Amino acid sequence: MLxxxxxxxxxxxxxxxxxxxxxxxxxxxxxxxxxAYEVEFSDLNGITIGLLAVRESEIQPAPLSTSKKPTPKYDSIVPESLSPVLG
Structure with missing residues (x-):
């Protein structure tokens, strides 16, 4: 369970x-x-695209990159609704 x-x-x-x-x-x-999980999806600017209820079989974990190489822009995006929680 996630x-x-x-x-x-x-x-x-x-x-x-x-x-x-x-x-x-x-x-x-x-x-x-x-x-099931309620998931918020956002664009690269952090603007919410939509909220979906999905099954665990429809998703997989996507941890932030930990490599020393430059990371994709979306690694730094946090949806607006999570900003207070994640800082």
Missing amino acids: ENYSRICLLINRYESENIPKGSIGYIIETYDDG
């Missing part, structure tokens, strides 16, 4: 019509008793 505020990557194209394609990065903002 924890709230975990950074994840979407594994499926089911939500492409909502501008959230496979590979989108989001953050878990709620964990439901039935095993």
